[in-house]
Amino acid sequence: MKLVTQLFFSLTLIVGISACSDSTEPKSVQDSANETASQKPSNSIDSQHLSDIVKVLASEEFEGRAPGGPGEAKTVAYLIKQFQSLGLEPGGTDGGWTQSVPLVHTQLDSSGSLNIKVANTDQTWRQGSDVAISTARAVDKASIKDAPLVFVGYGVNAPERNWDDFADIDLTGKVAVFLVNDPDFSAAPNEAVAGRFGNKRMTYYGRWTYKYEEAARRGALAALVIHEDKAAGYGWNVASSSAGEQFTLAETNGPLPPLLQGWLHYDAATALFNAVGLDLDEQRKLARSDDFSAFELPEARLSADFTVSMDNINSQNVLARLPGTTQQDETLMVSAHWDAYGQGEPDELGRTVRPGANDDALGTAGVIELARVLKAGPPMARSVVFAVWTAEESGLLGSAAYASNPIYPLYYTVANFTLDILQTAGPARDVILVGEGQSDLEDDLARAAALQSRVVTPENLPENGLFFRADHFSLARQGVPVLLIMGIAGGADLIDGGRAAGDQWIADYTGNCYHQTCDAWSDDWDLRGAVEDIELFHSIIRDLGDSNRWPQWKESSEFRKIRMETENMRMRSQ
Known part of the structure; x- marks a missing residue:
């Protein structure tokens, strides 16, 4: 992977972001942003939309989306363009679209x-x-x-x-x-x-x-x-x-x-x-x-x-906001991570770019799609922030930076919903729950799944510790109730092939393409299952968006005490 100096990165980021408003942006990025975000007024998640976004983010042009790498400026510009096209407000620092995440990048x-x-x-x-x-x-x-x-x-x-x-x-x-x-x-x-x-x-x-x-x-x-x-x-x-x-x-x-x-x-x-x-x-x-x-x-x-x-690198989280009507200070957060693994050693086909199509361009596409359908739907009382983090693959660093210096107070953050790796093998009879027994958001998930005639199945690989391996964990450590959908948490009960087919999809993906060059966009993906999973978040957010309810951690959760302390802060601030 190429090392990038802070000066070079700063210049390219400025050029990339300014390209959102002028014709110097590469045509493929400009055209894709316009075509993806502004079309299809449907009020439901669209699989073609998801595919189109992933095809752009996982392309060679984005060079594996490494933080501080040559693909970051293009990625940040593309994401901003998406959110702008939807008519959302900037959700970052000082009225902008981003939050700075200063990083140190080392290479032995x-x-x-x-x-x-x-x-x-x-x-x-x-x-x-x-x-x-x-x-x-x-x-x-x-x-x-x-x-x-x-x-x-x-x-x-x-x-x-x-x-x-x-x-x-x-x-x-x-x-x-x-x-x-x-x-x-x-x-x-x-x-x-x-x-x-x-x-x-x-x-x-x-x-x-x-x-x-x-x-x-x-x-x-x-x-x-x-x-x-x-x-x-x-x-x-x-x-x-x-x-x-x-x-x-x-x-x-x-x-x-x-x-x-x-x-x-x-x-x-x-x-x-x-x-x-x-x-x-x-x-x-x-x-x-x-x-x-x-x-x-x-x-x-x-x-x-x-x-x-x-190298010292000033990487960026990208944030957009859909303001609420009567409870604007109360925030629901939807997130994914934009980064992948950049470039590495050539594989047997000579490929060096590790494009991170499923991990996590597809989750990022899900966040953009949720932003689109929520904006197109009726206004909600509460606000929604759409966050796309940097440096997840380096230890959840982008979300950790936000959690330690939040733009929206965490005691007013109702819940976080994270998409990180969605299964691409078609519709399933169930959705896999990561981290069973943590919060009553699990009950919301079960109700939303029932509306789709689906059930919730606890992860069958709890020993993998996936609850601690995605960006929602940075928010959980600060007491915010969280819900994660992650396709590799357990083999889904697929309509075509059942649990065995779901297990095989995980084995194939994690054994061959996870963090590798072959985690690439494919027109063979069957995204109907991913659409259903994203729609679960849509349903829950809609319900909470017009509610006075604050999801709670369960008695046995290690995060309950932290949330109780932040609730006291919220009460004092009112």
Whole structure:
């Protein structure tokens, strides 16, 4: 992927946005924006409309839509043009269409080295094959000399679950080596830990982001998470797809992140443990016991030496607003993310652009379509904000930036509805619920589905932790009730082929095209199911848009307490 300087990016973004109002915008983008947004006065979601938008955003011209890359200015300009054509108001900062998201973009030099020394033997770990690491620090050099490695098990500190993997070990200046997912993920029914972390349903303790955060809190110099396909929820091809590259928010609070962080291939981890006289599979089992505590791997030291290329990038969230009539301050939010993975190594067909057609150009198209049908319909009492985030693929950074500095107060934000990857295999008898048991928006979803003669099915892959892997989570962490539709959360019960066909669609997409060059637009897509899913949000938003009801988190949700605090703020502001 090309690195872009801040000056170059700023100039191209200015040119791209100004192109919305003059003839210098590339003809294909201009024509597509006009043709897509302003036609078809239908008051229902249109599959051809969705396809047309994705075809543009996932085209070669947009170069994979990487934040700060050459495709960002075109993407932002296109989205603004769409919303303008619908007659929406700018919803961004200071009356504009965007919110600035300052990022730091780093890239490790491919000629760097990473070595493990155990006693008198050496192991060299290859970037992309044995490890997939990057740096989240704004540095020009990432060097580590003979740092001890500490196996921290699952790296969980959860007093409320009577669990602490760290005890009193000091991680300062050391390398933390984690297992992925929760301590009970692989537990047998008779093990003491079974069920303590939700069984197969991943908690936030199981996410790699939590593990990096915990490593940072404890002063670790580096953090490595041992990759396992099932426990991670995706294969090594996905984990290693952006090896060496990292985006982080330029303005953050909290401890300094580890100098190096990323994935460690299971085979490389096995060889490391063997070299120190330990069996990794046995250690995985021991890490599930109450008496496990972190320990240094005997005589193991890690050294690394990488030159870091660094750019400061001013990326953009794009926001549009449909103002309400009598309750304008109360906001419903619909969102997706515009970014994808830019360009990478050539595939077997020579393709380098990773176009992100389904992930998440299709979700973005869904947001635009919802904006169109809501604008065409009767005015609502409450306002709706349509947000298309940057840098989701880099750790939900665009939505996190908004959640930490919201344009519309979060205590007046009624709910967030997120579209991220919609299934393209046709209509289904059900819709898949991500994160069962979180909020009463689930009841709204069930009622909307019933109107379509469909039912709600809880995700059948809860161990993948999808509730923590999309932009709605940034809002949930601030107490806003959320609802996510994500096609890879479980095999839908397709009209044509049933659950088996739904499972096969997920296997084909995640196994072959997720974050890869083949996540491309296709005229073979059957978008009838995606249309039905987007219409569910349409129905719920219509209902809440003329309501005084505030959706609530369920008693068992960890976000309920936060929402109660923000409700007090809302009451005081009235």
